[in-house]
Amino acid sequence: MSEKPVTFNGVTPYLHYDNISVALEWLTRVFGFVEKGRWLDEYGHITNAELTVGSSEIWLDGSPDWWKNKGRRPEDWIGIWVDDVEAMYARVTAAGVTAGHPEPKFYGVRVLQVRDPEGYVWGFMERGPFVAQTPESLKE
Structure with missing residues (x-):
C-alpha cells in the first residue's frame, strides 16, 4: 500500500505584537505586505490580522496578555x-x-x-x- 504524497502549499508564521495596529501599518508600508483581513473585539481593538506575502500568509495576534503569560x-x-x-x-x-x-x-x-x-x-x-x-x- 503506497501513501499519497502530501503537497505543501506554504508556511504561515503566527507572530504576536504588543501594538498590532502599528505593526500592520509598518509591515504594509515598509515591506509592501498586503492586509487580507482583521478581527476586532467588542471595543474595536484589533485582536488578529492576516497579511499576504506573495502566495503565503502571515498571521498577527494582538492579544495584550500574550507576553504576560509567556514571560519574554x-x-x-x-x-x-x-x-x-x-x-x-x-x-x-x-x-x-x-x-x-x-x-x-x-x-x-x-x-x-x-x-x-x-x-x-x-x-x-x-x-x-x-x-x-x-x-x-x-x-x-
Missing part, C-alpha cells in the same frame, strides 16, 4: 524569499528604515536583514549559486 519576547527570525533583494533594500530605506546592505552568505543566498519596531528580524533572501552539498553528492 521570542528572538524570531522570519525568512522571506524575494526575486530582487536590492529592490527590497531600496524599498525599506525609502520608507525611512535603517538597514544594512544585503550580504552574500556562504550558503548561497543574499540576505537583507531588517528589525521591525517590536524586535522581529525579517530576512529578505535572494537565491544565489547553490554551493551546499546535497544528499546525492555525499553518496558519490
